[in-house]
Amino acid sequence: MALSRLSSRSKGISRPLSAAFSRSISTDTTPITIETSLPFTAHLCDPPSRSVESSTQELLSFFRTMALMRRMEIAADSLYKAKLIRGFCHLYDGQEAVAIGMEAAITKKDAIITAYRDHCIFLGRGGSLYEVFAELMGRQDGCSKGKGGSMHFYKKDSSFYGGHGIVGAQVPLGCGIAFAQKYSKEEAVTFAMYGDGAANQGQLFEALNISALWDLPSILVCENNHYGMGTAEWRAAKSPSYYKRGDYVPGLKVDGMDAFAVKQACKFAKEHALKNGPIILEMDTYRYHGHSMSDPGSTYRTRDEISGVRQERDPIERIKKLVLSHDLATEKELKDMEKEIRKEVDDAIAKAKDCPMPEPSELFTNVYVKGFGTECVLCSVQGPLCEF
Amino acid sequence: MWGILRRSAVDGGGFSASSLRRTRFALVSARSYAAGSKEMTVRDALNSAIDEEMSADPKVFVMGEEVGQYQGAYKITKGLLEKYGPERVYDTPITEAGFTGIGVGAAYAGLKPVVEFMTFNFSMQAIDHIINSAAKSNYMSAGQINVPIVFRGPNGAAAGVGAQHSQCYAAWYASVPGLKVLAPYSAEDARGLLKAAIRDPDPVVFLENELLYGESFPISEEALDSSFCLPIGKARIEREGKDVTITTFSKMVGFVLKAAEKLAEEGISAEVINLRSIRPLDRATINASVRKTSRLVTVEEGFPQHGVCAEICASVVEESFSYLDAPVERIAGADVPMPYAANLERLALPQVEDIVRAAKRACYRSK
Numbered sequence: 030m031a032l033s034r035l036s037s038r039s040k041g042i043s044r045p046l047s048a049a050f051s052r053s054i055s056t057d058t059t060p061i062t063i064e065t066s067l068p069f070t071a072h073l074c075d076p077p078s079r080s081v082e083s084s085t086q087e088l089l090s091f092f093r094t095m096a097l098m099r100r101m102e103i104a105a106d107s108l109y110k111a112k113l114i115r116g117f118c119h120l121y122d123g124q125e126a127v128a129i130g131m132e133a134a135i136t137k138k139d140a141i142i143t144a145y146r147d148h149c150i151f152l153g154r155g156g157s158l159y160e161v162f163a164e165l166m167g168r169q170d171g172c173s174k175g176k177g178g179s180m181h182f183y184k185k186d187s188s189f190y191g192g193h194g195i196v197g198a199q200v201p202l203g204c205g206i207a208f209a210q211k212y213s214k215e216e217a218v219t220f221a222m223y224g225d226g227a228a229n230q231g232q233l234f235e236a237l238n239i240s241a242l243w244d245l246p247s248i249l250v251c252e253n254n255h256y257g258m259g260t261a262e263w264r265a266a267k268s269p270s271y272y273k274r275g276d277y278v279p280g281l282k283v284d285g286m287d288a289f290a291v292k293q294a295c296k297f298a299k300e301h302a303l304k305n306g307p308i309i310l311e312m313d314t315y316r317y318h319g320h321s322m323s324d325p326g327s328t329y330r331t332r333d334e335i336s337g338v339r340q341e342r343d344p345i346e347r348i349k350k351l352v353l354s355h356d357l358a359t360e361k362e363l364k365d366m367e368k369e370i371r372k373e374v375d376d377a378i379a380k381a382k383d384c385p386m387p388e389p390s391e392l393f394t395n396v397y398v399k400g401f402g403t404e405c406v407l408c409s410v411q412g413p414l415c416e417f
Numbered sequence: 418m419w420g421i422l423r424r425s426a427v428d429g430g431g432f433s434a435s436s437l438r439r440t441r442f443a444l445v446s447a448r449s450y451a452a453g454s455k456e457m458t459v460r461d462a463l464n465s466a467i468d469e470e471m472s473a474d475p476k477v478f479v480m481g482e483e484v485g486q487y488q489g490a491y492k493i494t495k496g497l498l499e500k501y502g503p504e505r506v507y508d509t510p511i512t513e514a515g516f517t518g519i520g521v522g523a524a525y526a527g528l529k530p531v532v533e534f535m536t537f538n539f540s541m542q543a544i545d546h547i548i549n550s551a552a553k554s555n556y557m558s559a560g561q562i563n564v565p566i567v568f569r570g571p572n573g574a575a576a577g578v579g580a581q582h583s584q585c586y587a588a589w590y591a592s593v594p595g596l597k598v599l600a601p602y603s604a605e606d607a608r609g610l611l612k613a614a615i616r617d618p619d620p621v622v623f624l625e626n627e628l629l630y631g632e633s634f635p636i637s638e639e640a641l642d643s644s645f646c647l648p649i650g651k652a653r654i655e656r657e658g659k660d661v662t663i664t665t666f667s668k669m670v671g672f673v674l675k676a677a678e679k680l681a682e683e684g685i686s687a688e689v690i691n692l693r694s695i696r697p698l699d700r701a702t703i704n705a706s707v708r709k710t711s712r713l714v715t716v717e718e719g720f721p722q723h724g725v726c727a728e729i730c731a732s733v734v735e736e737s738f739s740y741l742d743a744p745v746e747r748i749a750g751a752d753v754p755m756p757y758a759a760n761l762e763r764l765a766l767p768q769v770e771d772i773v774r775a776a777k778r779a780c781y782r783s784k
Contacts, residue, residue: 206522208523235516239512239516394559
């Protein structure tokens, strides 16, 4: 990995910089070029360059946001065990580089749709920690007013279309969003994310076929964390080369633990999709937690494997090494940043715990946009609550 | 024929869109039959409704198998591809799960798809998208993501198409909060309800009937206007009566009207309610009618268990029990997969005799 040392970055100059971002991220946009750790593997296309354009600001913000995402997911784990989060809770820790790299390559006009492992995608699209924790705990200030839950986060003003519980369904939906973008001539693309488990779903291939026929700007992103719940990829897929499964659709295999590789791939995919229609990105990534909080995650894989990935490929560690080697911060400054993040997360949780649950009358709201006024359906047991 | 008319109007210039439409309809109806009243087939009613809504709103587009070049499997979308082009009318591969998901996604992003299922039997391949992706989204997102989509197509039994092509899905879809479910009978129903459905910001399941497509109905001037719309959630009293209330929807409305004629000969005055809207069900109209007649017969083509009739009976028993003078009656399709043989198929579906017999039973005239 080529480390470009900027000659102006002596320790003396970096000190006021670090003082600045112990309060906030540096606004210094000095360009840096980062090499991806691995080359891209391509199917039916020419892979992009391994040299990724970035900036000091971007590098630092990658660290900060990924650390925030990591801390948020770990805090959610504790809240679930404390029974403040109920039902399903699918955590994303380990996969942060995909969310962050993607955001760095696109705008809020580009759409993202994903499955149920959606907390970090929501954060990346501009959602707040408070909205996340309030929703997870079923409170009225949650991003879905407490009515969605962990699997149903949305942020339409940032073109984030959820948050879907049915495996694979989000892919045709994403191709439909891409259809609308093309129909309305928006010059934007849609990233439809799915896992290696969903990659075998028939509706994916139906949607890909139509996307290719109609040249839709759909980018299918397979977050291959190698396990579909408890089933390893080699037990579920005859061909686990997910980037090739599009057959006539080009694909790229990307090191999903390298935020810069993800950024480069998403930038490449966006340019491709706007001109040539669909493309598949396979992100080689890993989740530290089990499939969900109900799954220990250790009955179908070894603890050595998990700790091995954490040691060798952790996405935040990689960024941390880059920050340090570029002299953008000291170890202590990064530790201080992590402390700040922890506090931010704790504060959001405390505030969310104080947030009330939705009003009972909310039971009957939002069933329709255009409801029926005072005509109540089956409300003999509900009494006057049922006007909608 | 309409395509040709349109082209000559464009060449000639000077025609406004609405005057052209009136001219077209006048030509059609003048050829159909006696001078005076206008008539229209259900097919033409549906076609004109889609055409007008596409003309009024560029976000409306049509998608489905054979809707474009083939002119529609049942010719409901005839002429639309020529008129609006391939950017508004999309022929899909035979992949319901895929194209329905794409339609719902397009609706998420603000377009107004009209998705055709060649029959609703095939909607089962896409039912997850209708229910989990469309019906529930506005609620799960607390109002962020609404889904202004229409799923339409023929529903229920046709003639001799066998078990896999004859099921009625009214009860299935109408049980889902978040969906609106409509079932037109006449040409006026078809026009008004489809236009309302396309304009509606919520997902609508629009259940047509293949055997009704070719039937002609009188149609008013008001119904021919391009702004015509029927309210969703209101039933229509097709025939007033005082002895027994008979509710039904879709093709069965015709059968019930015939039964009402027969009953009238025997001195029983039946009030016939055309539901038009299965969800929401017009409980107010149904109950007001039963409170007047004291007797209820509900009729549907679909399977009896957990059917639309069951829901109506429950509603009437809950709300108007003390007004009932007889047990509520359900006439539904037989509890069997649809057989092919013509005689068995006839036995599997409600016939006029069955409806007459049930009404007489409710009036204590027979066992």
